[in-house]
Amino acid sequence: MNGKLTKSEALELITPVIDNEASAEEREAFMAYIAHDDEVRQEYQAMKALKSVVRSRCPSAKAPDSLKKFLSSLCSSELSEAEAPPIYDVPCKQTVSSHNNPEQPGDDHDFSNWWYFATAAVVLITALLWGSMSYFNSTANSSVYNLEEYAYQHFTKHDGRLVSPTISTASLGFAEIQLAQDYDMPMTIPELEKAEFKGVVYDEFVPGYSAPLLEYHLSEEDQYIYIFAFRLDKMEEFGKLVRNEEAVNTCTKSQDFHVRNVNGKHVVSWKWNDIWYTAISNHDGNTLASLVKPLGYTNR
Structure with missing residues (x-):
């Protein structure tokens, strides 16, 4: 891997780095990149915090055999359809911004904003649910x-x-x-x-x-x-x-x-x-x- 990452590459590495699925080289390059990109660093920290909350509130459980069989049959079905001719999406018309700038810097920015706000929304919903449970528990314990x-x-x-x-x-x-x-x-x-x-x-x-x-x-x-x-x-x-x-x-x-x-x-x-x-x-x-x-x- 090239020692320097683009913003798009750094965004794609957020989840692999948090889940310890990135290689040592990728992780090193990612950490070097977010040292000078506040936006990507904030998204990385927000996603890391979210995964920590989910991990602590939702312990993992072993999948039942019925689910394993269903997924196995689903994968087999997808493999059998792999030989069918692909169906391509109709290409979208260029927007004004993409037409004016072939490098499309706005794509990374739009994806970045979407990812940031989606992560913030999930964290907020989790906090509200937890706060609601705490409120109702405290209310129940303080009946008048x-x-x-x-x-x-x-x-x-x-x-x-x-x-x-x-x-x-x-x-x-x-x-x-x-x-x-x-x-x-x-x-x-x-x-x-x-x-x-x-x-x-x-x-x-x-x-x-x-x-x-x-x-x-x-x-x-x-x-x-x-x-x-x-x-x-x-x-x-x-x-x-x-x-x-x-x-x-x-x-x-x-x-x-x-x-x-x-x-x-x-x-x-x-x-x-x-x-x-x-x-x-x-x-x-x-x-x-x-x-x-x-x-x-x-x-x-």
């Missing part, structure tokens, strides 16, 4: 759960009926002791007007976070009331359970409460010390709040 909406989901899931209690008792005091001792949940269990306390269900409220559900029964109406309780410090530590912003701003004193309509059900929230309470039933929100004796609310 709305507290009032999940209270609604639990209520509708059980049709507003009694859920088998973890702590089955009618005593508010006994339930408070059990929650403090067994679940590190010291809290005040509210007394409800005309309602019988049925116990506590300690279970997963949202994936990865458990909370107590206080259950009450109004025998006159045969209606159940759910009250969920959350330690604010544990909820903040969990970081994925969010409260209604208006409710947070409203409930600052012990008798404050907030009503939110979630799909036709009223969810009532309030705060006592470091415990956040969220109640739901089939009642109007103000009616439900009036049943919670310590809130001291009269529904007029």
